[in-house]
Amino acid sequence: MLLTGATGFVGAALIERLARVGDGRVRACTRDAKAVFAHGAEAFVIDGLSAATSWDRAFDAVDVVVHAAARVHVMNETAADPLQEFRRVNVDGTLHLARCAARAGVRRFVFISSVKVNGEETRPGQAFSETDMPAPLDPYGVSKWEAEQGLFALAQETGMEVVVIRPPLVYGPGVGANFLSMMRWLRRGVPLPLGAIHNRRSLVALDNLADLVALCTQHPAAANQVWMAADGEDMSTSQLLRRMGQALGRPARLLPVPAWLLGACCTLIGKAGFARRLCGSLQVDSSKAQRELGWVPPLTVDEGLRRAARGK
Template sequence: MNILLTGSTGFVGKHLANNYRIHRQVVRDGEKRGQEPYFTVESINEDTDWNGAFDGVDVVIHLAGLAHSGTFSCEDYQSINTQGTVRLAHAAAKNGVKRFVFVSSIGVNGTSTEDQPFTFDETANPHNAYAQSKYNAELGLKQISENVGLEVVIVRPTLVYGPNAPGNFGMLAKLASKVPVLPFGVANNRRDFIAVQNLVDLLVTCATHPEAAGHTFLASDGEAVSTKDFTNAIAKGVGKKILQLPIPIGVMRLVGKLTGRSPMIEQLYGNLEVDPSNIKEVLGWIPPLTMEQAMTSLRDSGKINNDSYD
């Protein structure tokens, strides 16, 4: 399968492009690039000109889009994450592309779980403009599939971790590598995560496996852990030892409220589990790496020890 990859300069895209053969990468004007074939665009939105992008392409893996951030408006998300995705899929189908693998978000399912893990077939409950834009893109892709037969595969990852990961994982990795004491001693929640190595392997499987078409997959390592265990795994991965203080969750929530970081505190102490069983049932896929194995890449990469997270 010849793959066209969008988002190849992002965190997940770099790992995919560096470890798998990609037929063509989509980049924006001015972005750094290597020697592989590229297709350059100003932006990916409802007006993007895709003429010439799909020569020899069998599958699109679509990673590009606006990430969750307070700096973007609802209109921004809809323009790029929804309309940009739909336009790309229309153009791909028109030019004979067989399959479209779309990386959505677990936020389409909701913010947290209590008694039961999220499943691929439950009612969507997007909780913010970002998640809504991803869900709207999913709906648009399914309509295209029904109308013209484009094979669509939807992947909703849990939090992705690995060397140089952005967001909350980058913050936790920096803390675990530099601070000997963390406040998660009584954090007994359960959250699913996925190593970037596992995610890119799954995406390539979704691009090539004959049974993947038409399915939605909730991507994780398959081992839910607490924030305490997760940060302990990070520390072990970077060769550090940390002490976990039993700070009451109520105190941490108060700190979050006073500092304006309540959403982050809820992410750290809340539950978010997924049921990825249909991935194994449909694709026969299991994560190549355990969390412990994946965390060793933090130390092997040398990214934390040389202060690159500063």
């Protein structure tokens, strides 16, 4: 099995889980020539992900590719043309890898996409599913959607099976960005104006996502399908912070500031997108995977939060 993005947040967790399926051998792609991986994974050095990447000998004795590498969504974009940069890596790089894999006789290509393909927000109780019309709004989501379309076209052309998995926010040991910031605030006992937010958001624990990915490398029914990934328990931002505080052993100090007021203040200081992520709803329906693949997320939300809090 070939895994890209092996040193990333998701990829590093996938190595352990993928080592338990198939023949147990994992070839882990990295830019670091000195990288050493656990669980017997073999390092395969590449010079980045693009349409020019050399994949010579990468697919020797490989029948499944799990593609977790990507140019990820960034909060403070510096590129002059962000969409072009996302396309260069997430579309051109992905499709070049997939074409090389198909030519080498790889049987299945598992692509870690994103719920951002579906959109940025849902109405409470109206979760995104695999049958919804894609509506990506930012360059990252657009690039993931274009990559998905290219992969399914390649599957029809070559016969290589393609599996697409769309997770929402992933949390677990090593998580960064806003999730890490919230844990730090809670550890310090900082009062947060987030006690009166009644939205609904889906998350997926890192171990739950890794479990679904591993299942999708092998299950016959996974081929040429899109699958949503989620823990199966949606929470408001206020509920998440309280349960995160329990996992950290520190009570969450939440002030009941109305969501409309919080949103207005964030908008005034140019942080409307941040307010949307805090106050808006984004629900994901993963029942298709449970129904058709027999997938049951192995971790509860509380256990996932405890692992994130412990960092392991």
